Amino acid sequence: MASVRVTGLSKRFGDRTVLNGLDLTIARGEFVALLGRSGSGKSTLLRVLAGLDRDVEGGVEVDGTVSVAFQQPRLLPWRRVWRNVVLGLHAPDADRARAVRALDEVRLAEHADDWPRTLSGGEAQRLSLARALVREPDLLLLDEPFGALDALTRLTMHRLVEDLWRRHSPSVLLVTHDVDEALLLADRVLVLDDGRIVAEHLLGHPRPRRLAEHFDIRARVLTDLGVSEDAFA
Numbered sequence: 001m002a003s004v005r006v007t008g009l010s011k012r013f014g015d016r017t018v019l020n021g022l023d024l025t026i027a028r029g030e031f032v033a034l035l036g037r038s039g040s041g042k043s044t045l046l047r048v049l050a051g052l053d054r055d056v057e058g059g060v061e062v063d064g065t066v067s068v069a070f071q072q073p074r075l076l077p078w079r080r081v082w083r084n085v086v087l088g089l090h091a092p093d094a095d096r097a098r099a100v101r102a103l104d105e106v107r108l109a110e111h112a113d114d115w116p117r118t119l120s121g122g123e124a125q126r127l128s129l130a131r132a133l134v135r136e137p138d139l140l141l142l143d144e145p146f147g148a149l150d151a152l153t154r155l156t157m158h159r160l161v162e163d164l165w166r167r168h169s170p171s172v173l174l175v176t177h178d179v180d181e182a183l184l185l186a187d188r189v190l191v192l193d194d195g196r197i198v199a200e201h202l203l204g205h206p207r208p209r210r211l212a213e214h215f216d217i218r219a220r221v222l223t224d225l226g227v228s229e230d231a232f233a
């Protein structure tokens, strides 16, 4: 069975239709990136898949457990780092070991007993990833998780996410504005517009691909997004 099967999904806010008969299937273990203009409904789709918004029309089937990591890590400042990781799991104190294992995966184990305010932006986002991973999700939803990071930290995060994906093989749906990031990480890139998936690019392996190929796909994705390359320069 697929990890995600969405058929004819529509979502309205008042008289505004954001998702309009959208179809989407994600295979188990597949890494999919979702691109689309600002306001095209990417976060709305993620919220629906996460079960945070059920006021929709159409079919939504998600197989297994789901975790979401948002762009802004939502951390409780009065809880130590490790407690933030297992937050909501109703975990007893014995689950500190579980939290530290997840922190170790994102190379934050030495910060387990720190307060969240002492973390850098990149560390806080890694904590957010650890919190998503500790649930051992079958489906990982990433909503611009690297958006607020500097270029160098982003690169580190890309490696980390790719590494985690290889080791745990969850299905991943990554929302991003960054075409290069999508091409770097995903097996398949989707473009959302007018409430539907209007284009899809199957990338396959091996990665990294040759530069000429990368730029060729990149140009096609930008065309799908309705942007000329100059606008991105």
Ligand SMILES: Nc1ncnc2c1ncn2[C@@H]1O[C@H](COP(=O)(O)OP(=O)(O)OP(=O)(O)O)[C@@H](O)[C@H]1O
Pocket: 013, 018, 036, 037, 038, 039, 040, 041, 042, 043, 044, 045
């Ligand atoms: N709770 C809400 N009530 C009313 N309108 C909403 C609500 N949530 C989202 N919208 C509207 O739905 C549209 C899609 O929003 P969404 O956040 O899904 O877009 P997005 O593609 O993720 O945008 P961005 O790339 O800017 O984050 C927007 O026009 C937004 O104003």
